[in-house]
Amino acid sequence: MRPNDRKYLKSHEWCKVENGIATLGITDFAVSHLSDLVFLDLPAKGASVTAGESFGEIESVKAVSDLYSPVSGEVVEINKDLPDNLEWLGSDPFAKAWMVKVKVTATSGDLLDAAAYDAHCAAESH
Amino acid sequence: MLKTALENVHIALGARLVPFGGWNMPVQYRPILDEARTVRTRAGLFDLGHMGRVRVRGADAEAFLQKLQTNDVAAIPPGRIRYAMILSDQGLTQDDILVYRNPGNDGFFVVVNAGNTARDLEIMRRTAAGFRDAIVDDQTQQLGMIAIQGPLSQQITQKFCDGDLASLKYYAWMQAKVCGMPMEISRTGYTGEDGFEIYVPKGHEQKVWDAFMNAGAADGLTAIGLGARDTLRHEAGMPLYGHEIDETTNPIEAGLDWAVKFNHDFTGRAALDKVVAAGGTGRKLVGLTSPGKRCPRQGYKIVRGGQEVGQVCSGNISPTLDTNIATAYVRTEFTAPGTTLEFLIKDKTEACTVVALPFYKRSR
Numbered sequence: 141m142r143p144n145d146r147k148y149l150k151s152h153e154w155c156k157v158e159n160g161i162a163t164l165g166i167t168d169f170a171v172s173h174l175s176d177l178v179f180l181d182l183p184a185k186g187a188s189v190t191a192g193e194s195f196g197e198i199e200s201v202k203a204v205s206d207l208y209s210p211v212s213g214e215v216v217e218i219n220k221d222l223p224d225n226l227e228w229l230g231s232d233p234f235a236k237a238w239m240v241k242v243k244v245t246a247t248s249g250d251l252l253d254a255a256a257y258d259a260h261c262a263a264e265s266h
Numbered sequence: 267m268l269k270t271a272l273e274n275v276h277i278a279l280g281a282r283l284v285p286f287g288g289w290n291m292p293v294q295y296r297p298i299l300d301e302a303r304t305v306r307t308r309a310g311l312f313d314l315g316h317m318g319r320v321r322v323r324g325a326d327a328e329a330f331l332q333k334l335q336t337n338d339v340a341a342i343p344p345g346r347i348r349y350a351m352i353l354s355d356q357g358l359t360q361d362d363i364l365v366y367r368n369p370g371n372d373g374f375f376v377v378v379n380a381g382n383t384a385r386d387l388e389i390m391r392r393t394a395a396g397f398r399d400a401i402v403d404d405q406t407q408q409l410g411m412i413a414i415q416g417p418l419s420q421q422i423t424q425k426f427c428d429g430d431l432a433s434l435k436y437y438a439w440m441q442a443k444v445c446g447m448p449m450e451i452s453r454t455g456y457t458g459e460d461g462f463e464i465y466v467p468k469g470h471e472q473k474v475w476d477a478f479m480n481a482g483a484a485d486g487l488t489a490i491g492l493g494a495r496d497t498l499r500h501e502a503g504m505p506l507y508g509h510e511i512d513e514t515t516n517p518i519e520a521g522l523d524w525a526v527k528f529n530h531d532f533t534g535r536a537a538l539d540k541v542v543a544a545g546g547t548g549r550k551l552v553g554l555t556s557p558g559k560r561c562p563r564q565g566y567k568i569v570r571g572g573q574e575v576g577q578v579c580s581g582n583i584s585p586t587l588d589t590n591i592a593t594a595y596v597r598t599e600f601t602a603p604g605t606t607l608e609f610l611i612k613d614k615t616e617a618c619t620v621v622a623l624p625f626y627k628r629s630r
Binding site for chain 2: 175176178179199201202203204
């Protein structure tokens with residue numbers, strides 16, 4: 141099972157909320173399906189993000205994908221080393237490859253726990 | 267979803283499989299750009315079992331094909347191959363195809379795109395009904411198709427093929443024994459490299475695949491997926507149906523007029539005559555390169571001075587040219603090589619420059 145200290149979107153982003161601050165990233169499932177990552181576009185510190193809407197883009201050799209935010213709020217920190225070290229997304233998607241931290245004002249109603257997200261991935265693989 | 271005879275081979279090689287044209291096909295076995303480099307420098311092996319394969323026979327086969335498609339079939343010598351398009355009455359592209367005249371001059375063979383096979387067969391049968399003796403025989407399920415592409419293709423294939431491959435010209439085909447069995451082999455491909463496409467009788471696909479892998483191992487031959495195939499064809503300036511050409515484009519604006527011969531009547535001819543008489547459609551397909559981090563992608567708008575002047579058909583990171591490449595339909599006045607344009611990613615613009623197609627041409 142994937143880490144159960146956080147919640148997931150069906151679009152394969154994760155968020156871990158601690159003391160009103162959500163850390164966002166994408167899952168190993170997303171990374172394996174994107175493959176050959178070449179570019180990551182993250183919002184600037186201070187930008188506002190909205191639950192269910194795009195907060196950035198990730199580009200692979202063949203396609204660009206939106207990153208959907210599990211929460212609404214203000215971006216208070218970005219992982220500024222990640223765009224130059226995209227291999228972290230393959231090696232450590234749930235920790236070192238976190239993307240942004242958001243001061244949460246609202247949370248998506250579509251969040252799954254780890255077990256439900258695992259089941260969603262299993263269904264999508266078939 | 268349809269699967270080729272080699273699906274389990276791809277799974278065993280660790281391929282990522284995706285739906286393509288109704289078939290479950292390998293998109294990559296390794297990083298896509300590495301696969302593309304292998305084909306440019308050594309050789310790569312492709313399962314093309316998804317392509318549509320149709321034999322055409324009968325006393326009226328030539329007349330039927332003249333009506334069906336844009337090239338001049340009467341001018342194809344036995345054993346040679348031409349690129350052509352099937353158009354609608356409105357002159358819009360229904361598919362791009364290869365027409366083979368049998369080496370024994372006893373009929374033709376047509377290879378079409380997987381995603382268009384059903385519609386092509388419908389058009390072919392409808393057109394053939396207007397001729398007394400034109401037989402359309404779909405062989406897609408009876409034949410496999412395996413391609414080898416890359417500079418080492420001939421030396422690898424010659425190890426288990428008894429035909430004299432050195433004497434087989436580009437866009438020619440012959441019958442030869444492959445793994446001891448009679449098969450048809452053409453010097454064609456979709457990568458811009460030398461190479462061959464082999465039409466394999468059903469049930470023998472894995473034997474041929476394994477023969478390639480064994481013969482090519484020491485030369486660095488590896489399996490190549492559809493992802494790298496797209497990168498390679500794009501570098502070589504070859505259109506992909508659904509991108510550069512589709513039901514909304516005609517061959518004149520696509521720069522494919524070299525595959526249209528106006529010396530015969532074909533479906534869509536009258537509409538194309540009008541396009542030519544009008545001096546085109548006001549837009550042309552161009553090549554673009556962009557040096558930035560962002561790659562132009564299908565559907566992105568092309569702008570100049572804040573005005574929309576075109577749209578991207580395909581975009582790729584080119585490992586051979588080490589830049590981003592794109593093809594786009596652009597208003598005719600902005601199509602001269604060297605013209606600087608921009609493409610739009612959401613609300614941001616990136617610089618790009620018009621260049622002549624193809625982006626890449628191998629030295630022979």
